[in-house]
Amino acid sequence: MRVDLVIKNIGKLVTGKDSGRPKIGQEMNKLDIIEDAYIAIKDGKIIDIGSKNDYKNIINDYTKIEDAKGLLVTPGLIDSHTHLVHGGSRENEFSQKLSGVPYIEILKQGGGILSTVKCTKEASCEELYSKAKKSLDRMLEFGVTTVESKSGYGLELDTEIKQLKVGKDLEKNHPVDLVHTFLGAHAIPIEYKENHKPFIDIIVDEMMPKVKELGLAEFCDVFCEDGVFTIEETEYILSKAREMGYKLKIHADEIVSLGGAELSAKLKCTSSDHLMAASEEGLKMMAQNNVIANILPGTSFNLNKAYADARKMIDLGVPVSLSSDYNPGSCPSENLQFVMQLGCLGLKMTPNEVLNAVTINAAYAIDRQNEIGSIEIGKKADLVVFDAPNVEYLMYHFGINHVDRVYKAGVLVVENRQAIYDNI
Ligand code: IZC
Ligand code: ZN
Numbered sequence: 001m002r003v004d005l006v007i008k009n010i011g012k013l014v015t016g017k018d019s020g021r022p023k024i025g026q027e028m029n030k031l032d033i034i035e036d037a038y039i040a041i042k043d044g045k046i047i048d049i050g051s052k053n054d055y056k057n058i059i060n061d062y063t064k065i066e067d068a069k070g071l072l073v074t075p076g077l078i079d080s081h082t083h084l085v086h087g088g089s090r091e092n093e094f095s096q097k098l099s100g101v102p103y104i105e106i107l108k109q110g111g112g113i114l115s116t117v118k119c120t121k122e123a124s125c126e127e128l129y130s131k132a133k134k135s136l137d138r139m140l141e142f143g144v145t146t147v148e149s150k151s152g153y154g155l156e157l158d159t160e161i162k163q164l165k166v167g168k169d170l171e172k173n174h175p176v177d178l179v180h181t182f183l184g185a186h187a188i189p190i191e192y193k194e195n196h197k198p199f200i201d202i203i204v205d206e207m208m209p210k211v212k213e214l215g216l217a218e219f220c221d222v223f224c225e226d227g228v229f230t231i232e233e234t235e236y237i238l239s240k241a242r243e244m245g246y247k248l249k250i251h252a253d254e255i256v257s258l259g260g261a262e263l264s265a266k267l268k269c270t271s272s273d274h275l276m277a278a279s280e281e282g283l284k285m286m287a288q289n290n291v292i293a294n295i296l297p298g299t300s301f302n303l304n305k306a307y308a309d310a311r312k313m314i315d316l317g318v319p320v321s322l323s324s325d326y327n328p329g330s331c332p333s334e335n336l337q338f339v340m341q342l343g344c345l346g347l348k349m350t351p352n353e354v355l356n357a358v359t360i361n362a363a364y365a366i367d368r369q370n371e372i373g374s375i376e377i378g379k380k381a382d383l384v385v386f387d388a389p390n391v392e393y394l395m396y397h398f399g400i401n402h403v404d405r406v407y408k409a410g411v412l413v414v415e416n417r418q419a420i421y422d423n424i
Contacts, residue, residue: 001042001047001058002042002062002063002143002160003040003042003047003048003055003059003060003062003063004041004042004043004063004064004410005038005040005063005064005065005066005381005410006038006039006040006055006063006064006065006066006214007038007039007041007060007062007066007067007068007073007191007383007385008038008065008066008067008068009036009038009039009067009068009069009070010032010034010036010038010039010068010070010071010072010073011035011036011068011069011070011071011072011383011389012033012034012035012037012072012073012312012357012389012390012391013033013034013035013037013039013073013375014031014032014033014072014073014074014075014355014391015032015033015034015049015374015375015376016031016032016075016359016360016373016374016375016376017032017374017376018360018369018373018374018376018422021290021319021364022160022292022319022321022360022361022364022365022369023319023356023361024317024318024319025314025315025317026285027356028319028320028352028354028356028357028361029315029350029352029353030352031352031355031391032050033354034050034051035051035110036051036052036072037049037050037051038050038051038054039066039073039375039381039383040055040057040058040059040117040175040299040326040377041381041410042410043222043410044112044380044381044409044410044411045165045379045380045381045409046375046377046378046379046380046381047377047412048377049375049377051378055407058065062120062257062368066412066422068168068385070419071385071386071387071388071389071404071414072385072386072388072389072390072391072393072394073383073384073385073386074143074355074359074375074383074384074386075359075360075372075373075374075375075382075383075384076143076144076145076146076148076359076372076380076382076383076400076406076407077142077143077144077145077336077337077358077359077362077384077385078144078145078146078323078358078359078362078365078366078368078372078373079144079146079147079148079149079323079324079336079358079362080148080179080271080294080300080321080323080328080365080366081150081271081273081294081296081323081365082148082149082150082163082323082324082325082326082327082361083149083150083152083153083183083248083291083325083326083327083328084132084136084147084167084178084184084326084383085128085131085132085147085149085151085153085163085164085166085167085170085323086116086118086119086120086128086131086132086153086163086327086328087120087121087122087123087127087128088115088117088118088120088123088328089129089328089332090111090115090116090329090332091113091126091332093106093111093112093115093329097123097303097385099143099157102255103255103330104225104226104227104228104255104302105327105360107187107225107227107228109213109267110190112187113152113153113186113187113223113329114187114189114190116153116171116327116329117153117154117155117159117189117200119153119160120133120153120154120163121153121154121159122402123168125162125165125166125411126214128163128166129166129169129170132149132166132167132170132383133170133174135213135326135334136174136176136333137359137419138325138334139176139324139334139336139401139414140174140175140176140406140408140414140419141207141401141403141406141414141417141418141419142334142335142336142337142401142403143336143337143384143386143402143403143406143414144336144370145175145176145177145372145382145384145408146176146178146179146363146366146372147176147177147178148178148179148180148181148188148323148366149167149170149178149179149180149181149217150181150182150183150221150363151163151164151180151181151182151183151184151186151211151217152183152184152186152187152221152223153184153186153205154184154340155184155186155187155189155199155276156178156189156207157202157206157207157210159363160182160184160207160211161210161211161214161216162205164180164182164211164214164216164217165216166181167216168180168216174421175408175409175411175413175421177368177372179218179219179351179367180216180217180218180219180370181217181218181219181220181249182207182208182211182216182219182220182221182239182241182246183208183219183222183223184203184207184208184211184224185200185203185221185222185223185229185233185234185237186228186332187228188229189272190299196229196230196233197338200233200236200237201346203237203338204236204237204240208220208240208241208244208246208336210413212244212246213243217246218246218247218367219246219247219248219249219270220237220238220241220246220247220248220249221248221249221250221273222234222237222238222250222251223251224250224251224252224253224258224260224263225251225254225255225256225260226255226256226258230258230259231258231259232262234250234263234268235263235267235374238250238267238269240266241279242267244267245289246354247270248264248267248268248269248270249269249270249271249272249273249294250263250267250269250272250273250299251261251273251274252264252272252273252274252275252278253274253275253276253277253278253279253282254274254275254277254299255277255305256275256277257277257278257279257282259279259282260272260275260278260282261275261278261279261282261283261286261414262279262281263278263287264282264284264286264291265282265285265286265288265289265291266289268289268290268291269291269365270292270364270365270367271291271292271293271294271321271366271389272286272291272292272293272294273294273295273300273323273325273363274294274296274308274390275293275295275304275308275313276300276305276307276308276323278293278308278309280312280316282315283312283316283318284316286318287316287318289316290319291318292318292319292321292325292361292364293308293310293313293318293319293320293321293342293360293364294321294322294338294365295308295310295313295320295321295322295323295340295343295347295357296322296323296324296325296331297322297339297342297343297346297347298325298326298331298333298338298339299325299330299331299343301342301344301346302330302332302333303330306324307346307347308347310343310347310348310349311348311349312365314349315355317336319361319364320342320357320361321347321357321358321361321362321364322347322349322354322357322362323336323339323340323362323365324336324339325375329337332380335340335401336358337394337401337402338399339352339358340355340358340394340395341398341399343357343395343396344396347400351392351394351395351396352391354395355391355394359373359374360373360374361373380409381407381409381410382407382408382409383406383407384405384406384407385404385405385407386403386404386405387402387403387404388402401417402415404417409423
């Protein structure tokens, strides 16, 4: 057996054994940790895991050996909900928000998402690409190796396709893996404010088939919210999406308890995201139907809103994942480590629960559980070496970047907190 790389002298290695479903309840608080560990990698995949010097039996002259200097190694982090590709930024609305004007009110006045739609339409592919690449580099530097990326700043076919194509191009040229989601139902254009139906028909009859035909998105998502898409509209759009072969996600019960959690259970969505205002009944239905609650505490922090009730979700047996919601309006930050810290400080999750929520459960939230999300034989060698003695420390010492190094499919892509893949 030819081994390409061994990373030795790992102080604590967070491994994991995928059980065929996301972690729930007490399982979320458990991590499998090997001390004084090594990982062996071949063709970008993990082929052996062990402790001390046992790797000596499997190496040969070709094997590169790298020293983790006694640090903590975890699976590459997964950001399973972002609005990565967009034009502009919305700091012009910051003072308004700080003075108490609600996010949804700004949208109703034609700002918010609609102002990002304007900037995204005006931006060239090159501009969108270089802005999103900068963000993707930052995410990688914080230890994120896979990112879900949504469209939704076009609200018409050409710009939705432009956004998705930029995402596809990035995926080709950047070490971070992307998972693409069509979010044409992200806001109602002003001209359809009084009558949504013709816009929904354009989404369902024109945009969704074209995006599918071009192979630009795997998931379909809807912003189901008071003043945006109703429960009935969301159900119609997502049912059609399923018929066309999309997997489903919902922005559900973020601001108002509309029954988005219940709908995500009825439709057996892969994930239901936000859920700050979800009802207990809806959460119970999600648990019964294995729908992942994808919580976005960076948005609660940024909008000064209540946090989702993660403790109740975990008690009810709902699988929980965490992600950034990186976007120009309600979470302008690529820092998933800060989101993890908010998982503890805002959502009252334990450090172990948080790590599971951004690794194995996040892999389930984007249907990549067979490839990533845990360090086990056969999975991709997506690894983060943290300059931290243990998992608790990552969440406790907040506001800094703990990354020492990042490996993507066995290749060193971040060193000294800087993306270095261009030089490979
Ligand atoms: O640009 O405001 N919540 N969509 C739904 C967003 C946040 C993104 C944005
Ligand atoms: Zn979102």
